[in-house]
Amino acid sequence: MLVLLPPSETKADGGSGAPLDLAALSFPELTAVRERLVGALSGLDPAAASKALGLSERQADEVERNARLREAPTTPAIRRYTGVLYDALDYGSFTRGQRARAGRRLAIASALFGVVRADDPIPAYRLSGGTVLPGVGGLRGVWRVDLEKALSTADDLVVDLRSGPYAALAAVPHAVTVKVVTATGLAVSHFNKAHKGRLAAALARAPREPGTVRGLVSIAAAAGLRLEAVGKNALELVID
Template identity: 65%
Template sequence: MLVLLPPSETKAPGGDGPPLDLDSLSFPELTPVRRKLADALVELASDVPSALRVLGLSPRQEDELARNATLWSAPALPALERYTGVLYDALGFGAFTRSQRGKAERRLAVASALFGIVRGADRIPAYRLSGGTSLPALGTLRGLWRPALEPILENADPLIVDLRSGAYAALARIPAAVTVRVVTATGRTVSHHNKAYKGRLAAVLATTAREPSTVEGLISAAERGGIRLSRTGDLELELVTPS
């Protein structure tokens, strides 16, 4: 099972390891696109007004550009420690036991505008790049990533649980993936706490003793963890929030 998480705009600062080494990341087939994007971000960061405009940042967020400028030299952190925010708070990776961390690092992956997809233990620097960005001379990220990412994700695992948000789902289509929509007991889509519930689901799937290999197994694993999943299609599930 591979649970594919969305990234977060916010990233933990610093790191405790050597700088970015693209050759050490999972899915090495993506290295050429990763290198092209990293080099483009470093170059863009040298032109502050253009970088702010292209990345959709305000002048008060200029410090984000410093992260991009030092992509090749900044210390790295495992992906599951680098990304922060509501979903990752709910995931609670920092509180996992050693055994749980090992399971999570194998089962969880993060969609990334810069790296395409990284597994939980892949070490990456802090950066700023959103899925809907169009970079000068390179064009849209969707145009760059789809040809490279889709063949890899098609064969990444027999059971893929796709928890990505819209902008990142657009970077690669995964027709055989299981999708999850968060709804209330009356069927209304949940927006405000959507990320938190997906983070809790990811935590349950990452740490369950019996790794599911089917949709029914996925539903059972979630139920054992106190999460109700309702099947609405062959590959479509709804996470029903408590009343």
């Protein structure tokens, strides 16, 4: 099972890992595209970077982060990304065995790296899925072919929790999608990320790996979460 998480705009600072080694990241078939994007992003002058990324003068540190991509310290991706979903996932509370399972099962969509596994060491950066990068263009055109190919063979059971801009970078036709809804069927927006984080935690922690949609429903139920099948590859996470 591979659980695809969305990234977060906010990233934790620092890290104790060696500088970025693109060839050491999971999904090595994406290395060439990663190299192109890292070079383009880190090479932007401050004014062009701020404009492309929609940053204000008070966010100059974000531009500096990108300029230092190749020499900055790294930390595992699951610790680098922060925010509501990652707070709800609560990786810090995982046991050693659960962290090992999370390393195999969790992957994070990324505008810069395409997709990384939870344990992949990455630096802090700023780049969103909808960015048009000078000298490169829209990221969907850059990622689509290579990323779709990588994800199509990543695992037989893929649970896609990505948000819109990152789902748009590459389609995963066989993936199981999850929509967060109320008991009356209304889509949940405000707490959507938190509920997906709890589901991701349940799937990562589970002692046995599910091979079917029915298995996903069972794992969620054991964690007190209500998943309902609404199609062959579509689930709803129902919030009372």
